[in-house]
Amino acid sequence: MKNPDAIIVLDFGGQYCHLIARRVREQNVYSEIVPCDVSPNEISALYRNLNVKGLILSGGPSSVYEENAPMINPEILKLELPVLGLCYGHQLIAHLFGGKVTRGEGQEYGLTYVEIIKPVGVLKNLGPKEKVWMSHSDVVYSLPEEFEVLAKSEACPVAAYRHTQKPIYGLQWHPEVTHTEHGTEMLRNFIFEVCKCQPNWTPTSAVDNESLKRIAGKGKAIIALSGGIDSSTAAVIAARILGDDLVAVFVDHGFMREGEGEQVKKTFRSFGVNVKVIDARERFMKKLRGVTDPEEKRKIIGREFIRVFEDVARKVGAEYLIQGTIYPDRIESGFRRRSDRIKSHHNVAGLPTKIKFKEIIEPLRNLYKDEVREVAKSLGLPDEIVYRQPFPGPGLAVRVIGEVTPEKVELVRKADRIVREEIERSGLSRRLWQYFAVLTGTKSTGVKGDARAYGEVIAVRIVESREAMTASFAKIPYEVLERISTRITNEIPSVTRVVYDITHKPPATIEWE
Known part of the structure; x- marks a missing residue:
């Protein structure tokens, strides 16, 4: 469809920025990420292809009162578009309108319960208590004029607010993260109740x-x-x-x-x-x-x-x-x-x-x-x-750590085949995003045939994800991992050790290189 309704996400460097766009798109409303320092003219230019109905200001690692903290052009807030600030975006809106943002007495990281004081707008039909995902150390201490508190938590006196005259809202928590129990409903309220979007995008x-x-x-x-x-x-x-x-x-x-x-x-x-x-x-x-x-x-x-x-x-x-x-x-x-x-x-x-x-x-x-x-x-x-799992364009060359040689490529190719065969045999493949082997470029002592061996180390990487922007290492049954390890060390004589990568993305990327 030409010119679909759209929500624009302003990126302040938050790790969940892409999730916001994905959650909006899941509602059949288009969403695009733009830099936080986008100009009003650049927002207006988006109207050539999109019917922009609202803005979401993402979270970010900075504090609004720090020097060189990322800012939004104040003219953006005069475009008469509904705005939803999340985490840093929540604090920034309050700061720009004259409210007070300070370091909180305590930090809130992880699951937190908030009390819904006024279930309107973004919080319509929610409460009286909601389980949400927090990730902040700063708080909105006092609101500007014409703003009212919608929710609070033990450590955060203003966990949610709205402007009483304009469609501007702020949430200190992350509705885009699945741990926020009714996060989808909150985003749907903003998308459909506040912004009046039509689900006309696929x-x-x-x-x-x-x-x-x-x-x-x-x-x-x-x-x-x-x-x-x-x-x-x-x-x-x-x-x-x-x-x-x-x-x-x-x-x-x-x-x-x-x-x-x-x-x-x-x-x-x-x-x-x-x-x-x-x-x-x-x-x-x-x-x-x-x-x-x-x-x-x-x-x-x-x-x-x-x-x-x-x-x-x-x-x-x-x-x-x-x-x-x-x-x-x-x-x-x-x-x-x-x-x-x-x-x-x-x-x-x-x-x-x-x-x-x-x-x-x-x-x-x-x-x-x-x-x-x-x-x-x-x-x-x-x-x-x-359902073919993602494979990097450079192929196995970036699954060989260090210099690439024909022998190393053949080794990791064999290990990769074993990983794929065992995962597919176990019936786990459809719930996994990627599963592969990496030749780590390190060597380790082992024992083969009652003799000392000194050989290659293979890392097995298996992750779950929805969009590849974040990923969790998969909790694979030990018996499957055991079969993978045993086959690799038995079928590839030059390998003496197999390790399992248990790192999420972030901090790691899915591929090792």
């Missing part, structure tokens, strides 16, 4: 078909096809619009999982997609020789991908490049002004500065992974593609 409506239609009939296009859910969905969408003008380029860089290349070719040829297979294994391995820095590896792989595409483009006369980049790829690669880049995505920050294509088109650039799956199902893609 993931399929966010696919950028228009850019593809604009180039249809104007020349050949190529798409990077890995067989993952993102590139696969983008390829099918592009093929239906561009037809024979699309060439799907499958680059065998030598870092694919076992049997993956053949599966990709078979699947997409059955869909009528013109797949061109490029054997570039020696080329990539040569470029990575001696490279140990993960950022450098990703950039080299991204650069070589583009150069391979350029070679194919010249041969087939293609002028356009299509990619399966999705929303988290852009966020993690530093498109958020107040965020450090976590890692380069090979489709984003790893691109060369001079690209010999007229245009790069990313039809899925505004979607999260689970939304891409919805689109894929609507297109009729087979389950083995729809």
Whole structure:
């Protein structure tokens, strides 16, 4: 649908910012994240494609009274749009209107009970007590004129408020986090009761078909096809619009999982997609020789991908490049002004500065992974593609810590196959986001055949997630982990130890590199 109702999220650097956008989208209302220092003109410019109905100010790690604390342009609050401040955003609104924000006498981290004093607006039909997720040390101590308290907790005298004349609300807690018992109802109240949004957005409506239609009939296009859910969905969408003008380029860089290349070719040829297979294994391995820095590896792989595409483009006369980049790829690669880049995505920050294509088109650039799956199902893609676990573009090269060699890649490929086989055999695969093996680059003493052994250490990484922006390590039954460990050490003689990664994201990323 053109110009769907939308809620804009202003990002103050909070770890849950992306969850706010996801929770809004789950209500079939579009949401987009913008930097907190966005100008009123930039907000107004969004009206060209969106019917902006409200703003949410995210949480963040700063204190509003600190020097250089992130601020919002005060003119934003004069746009006559409903506003909801969460955590830092809650404190900032009170601060900007003349209220007092101070360090609290006690900190509130985790589950807290709040007393609902006035169940109106965002808190309509809630109370008298609500279990919420807090994460703050500052509090709104006193409210500005024309504001009233809606809720309080033991450590927070103003846990929620509203402006009595304008549709402005603040919550000290995080309704977007699942631990807040009725967080969805709170957000729904803001979206539908306060902002009067209509649920007129779906993931399929966010696919950028228009850019593809604009180039249809104007020349050949190529798409990077890995067989993952993102590139696969983008390829099918592009093929239906561009037809024979699309060439799907499958680059065998030598870092694919076992049997993956053949599966990709078979699947997409059955869909009528013109797949061109490029054997570039020696080329990539040569470029990575001696490279140990993960950022450098990703950039080299991204650069070589583009150069391979350029070679194919010249041969087939293609002028356009299509990619399966999705929303988290852009966020993690530093498109958020107040965020450090976590890692380069090979489709984003790893691109060369001079690209010999007229245009790069990313039809899925505004979607999260689970939304891409919805689109894929609507297109009729087979389950083995729809539910295929995410796999990084650089492949196993970023699952080998340190220098990449053919021997190391083959080792981690075998370990990865064992992990996948055991997880799928256990029936756990559908509830897991990713499960894979990492060659850690360290060695450990072991005992094999009554003799001392000194071999490689494999880490097993298994996580649960909804959108890949946050993830929890999976609590896998010990017997499954035992089978994985036993098989790896038995079937791969050079491995003497298997460890299980129990780190959440954050602080870790899902991939080790």
